[in-house]
Amino acid sequence: MANGAAVRGGSSGSNGRRARATLRDVAEAAGTSRSTASRALGGHGYVADHIRERVQAAAERLGYVPDVSARTLKGRGSGLVGVLVSDLRNQFYAELAAGVEHTLSAAGYQMVLVDDHSDDERAAAGARAFLAMRADGVLLTPVGRTATENLVGHGVPVAEMDRRSGVRGCDVVSIDNERGARLAVEHLIALGHRDIGIVVDETQWDTGRNRLKGYRAALRDAGLATPRRHVLDLSRSEGVGDQRTQLTAFFDGNSAVTAVFAANNVMAELVWQELKRRGADVPSSCSLVSFDDLAWMKMVEPGVTAVRQPVFDLGGRAAELLLARIGRDDAGRAGSVVLEPELVVRGSTVAPKG
Amino acid sequence: MANGAAVRGGSSGSNGRRARATLRDVAEAAGTSRSTASRALGGHGYVADHIRERVQAAAERLGYVPDVSARTLKGRGSGLVGVLVSDLRNQFYAELAAGVEHTLSAAGYQMVLVDDHSDDERAAAGARAFLAMRADGVLLTPVGRTATENLVGHGVPVAEMDRRSGVRGCDVVSIDNERGARLAVEHLIALGHRDIGIVVDETQWDTGRNRLKGYRAALRDAGLATPRRHVLDLSRSEGVGDQRTQLTAFFDGNSAVTAVFAANNVMAELVWQELKRRGADVPSSCSLVSFDDLAWMKMVEPGVTAVRQPVFDLGGRAAELLLARIGRDDAGRAGSVVLEPELVVRGSTVAPKG
DNA sequence: CTGTTAGCGCGTTCAT
């Protein structure tokens, strides 16, 4: 909701701003009725050519811009699509949003972007706002069931990205996380590693959970054990400071570990810095693989081996799915797309010494 | 505009979705008139307590969500703020958007985000869309005068970020670019460098131009010359490939250069990679300073000395300025804020050898 | 305190 202090849109402010031109103004200027002007500009129905031109000229001259609110009220659809992401400052979500925006704007839709900071409460508030503005659809990286349930319950087409809340009736576009994790871990195994650690996060959601699962599966398939202390789950940590502390303890207690799989870009950054801080040479004393390939990973020396996800595309595909549902006015059969990740081998992974 | 194919919002689709509850529904369910229901929910005017409760209960039960379109049409303000950035995939703009969103959502406004890809045409289209949706205000990183002029001409409060188009009547929040460039170059001079190159971009805008200016000024003040070949302006280059080529040529023809100032994060990345590609050791064979401090700059070895800009804050401040204008319904006296950059010294800069 | 009335700007009947 707009701040209570918000004032009128454009009428009689003390400043000299003239009221925005309305269809009535255009009609009067062109000497026709409002309906005719509407048809002339909208391109529907019959309008004499010279009238049309006159109306268009008037509209141009007056700087007429049709009012979406009015159009929306008529039941036309708002042209707005709500997008809810967890953290815009995280490159992953920024790129996701960019992909969404790209597809949306190409289709003539506008993106309303809300950052929920992984907070279900804020996500719910965002959902309400989208409902209120009659968003034609909503794309989100779910942090809970609330938002999706509310939206779907109101008949708004929803597409979930990267994660799935489990709520039925919405499209889901995700990465094959288990497979990606396997790619990473199998790569390490192939190099000869046997003591492989994982630093993971957000295991309350399927994305993190599946990466952990893939890690375990790969080890199991290779006949390797997964000591509990090889798994560092930072999901319940309190702040970055706490994470660093736990990470330090993790390495202190795992001198046997020769390689680490960081289950997302945030974890990768954390691990990289911890490794650097303790003077552990990468890759000679510890190999590193990241899930999610960010720009810095190819800038550093050695480059970080990473599981590349088509993030921009992920957003684009989700938007496409959603737009298709909007176009069909069909809240029914929701689609599901799983995109394939790809391993990019760089210098951070080598055979263990010895 | 919404795709022409877009269909009705939520009435009689073939699916079973029930029409969204309207104020009338709530009123009927509560056994009152629409106005009373409106007051009860809005908290204005007089309403008997027991009636209020009954209405609120009904609203809750029906999952009533007020319709912004209708409210907007009444002249209430849309609660929407348009934001136009040049490239969401660039961390700089992503963080800027994040800062804007943070402030906006705290004030109860929604951010409509459009990526114009530095294209004036697309920016103009975005501006039209914002006008059409009755955005209460617009924040943008201008790529020309068109968008701002159109908006300001229509009486919409506008705040420009990072760059200034020169159009009067809008707020401007920027970084002291000349000062930042001086910080960078003076640092190099203090280290003993005399042949300092600059790789710059987007000199068609004040931001790039002022950084170039600061570079020149710092050299001049130190009594140093600025050979033309020490300045590489990539503004007119065609694609990244071309930029790389020019960069290679630049270093080939400037063997005397002992330090380079990269005028933004994109240039810094380019320079870093070129230096790496040609096996030039940083900093021993060439020092590097970047304008804009990204995450990777502290990950790499050596870390990149950078001019840090308060990007998130920049977005936040711009949003604050805009909100103040919206609150005052005042398109008049536009404000201007200049934020100070800060030099962060890391390993990429040392005294020249010899 | 409450209900009735009017109108925001637009598109869409339905008559002409």
Place this chain on the structure above:
DNA sequence: ATGAACGCGCTAACAG
């Protein structure tokens, strides 16, 4: 081919 009239959902003014 054009115009008059209605209503989308809501709130502000006015009666009661």
